[in-house]
Amino acid sequence: MPLLLLVLVLASAPALAQDALAVVPGAAPTERAPTDRFTGVARVGNRFEAAAPARMYGATVAFEPGARTHWHAHPLGQTLVVTAGTGHVQHWGGSVEEVRPGDVVVVPPGVKHWHGAGPDGPMTHVATVERPAEGVATEWMEPVTDAQYAASAMPAPEADEPSRAQQLLGDIAPALADLTDDVLYGQVWADPALSPRDRSLVTVSALVALDRPDQLRSHLGLALRNGVTEDEVVAAITHLAFYAGWPSAVTAVGLAREAFQEN
Structure with a gap:
């Protein structure tokens, strides 16, 4: 992911001399990652590139909550070192892995994968990749959908x-x-035809209309985590009062109050 950033900004990455140790001064990443390869807000900085004959280069990438790379692969693989926050990584067809500071993620050559922050907090990692003798170092693919990301955010x-x-x-x-x-x-x-947010709003509305307080309680919490706002919950309940009846709406308001306090 950061690789991708790295590829785009290679011209400005400092090359390390062959005969001297070099230190790249640390600084908070500030350059916005490209939106055609990242979802959400991610920033890159501290780029570096080894001098020939080495072909390794890298950078630090900081992801805001919910931000992640698109699906991508590297012909020679990739290594990530998590330095701050909690994040998620996943390879195609595999389960989501949670990563924390100090964790090292080794992505094998050619494996389709994505990485990014969790939904509740930021994550920063250093990413390194090796440039092949021919071709690109990163093959970028489709975005990680909201549904795929929401599934990754659900505690297994x-x-x-x-x-x-x-x-x-x-x-x-x-x-x-x-x-x-x-x-x-x-x-x-x-x-992915509906986002997790929209599915939550539909589900909450149905449970209010059917007066199912036991199921509504847990789905209100999930709706808030999926991006439905408190104002939207209240507006939906108010709207449904005219169609599902005041008693169902009053019950839903009490459950919403509990969910707002807990979340």
Whole structure:
């Protein structure tokens, strides 16, 4: 990701002399990362490039909450060293890994992947990549969709810990629990046709209209985490009062108050 930035700004990256140790002064990254290769706000700085015959170069990249690279790959691989904050990394078809300061991420050659900050805080890392003898050092691909990112931001259960659906339904209705995990959350919620924010607003509205307080409580919290604002929640409840009835709206207001305080 930062690689990409690095590729774009290579001309200004200081080359390190072959016969002398060199120190690149540290400074907070300030140059905005290109929006055609990053989602959200990311900044790059502290670029460096080794002198020939070495072909390694790199930079520091700082991601604001929710910012991430597009999917991309490197013919000779990439190494990331996390220096601040909490972030996410994922390779195509694999699970999301959370990374923290001191973690080193080694991306094998040709592996499609992305990396960026978590939804609740910034992340900074140093990225290094090797330039191939021929061709580009970074192949940029499609953006990481909001749905893909939201799935990465959902806390995964521990290895032996059952999902929430399995906890609630698995002992009596295991097939229903599997459908909840695999279809509802694995396919419907992950479909990029609607963003996680829009899906949350639709779901909250349906649960208010159906007067389902137990399910509404948890989905209000998820909606806020997915980007629905408190004002939008209140406006939706007010609108629904005319269609679903005042009692359902009053119940929803009480649950919204709890969700606002908790989030």
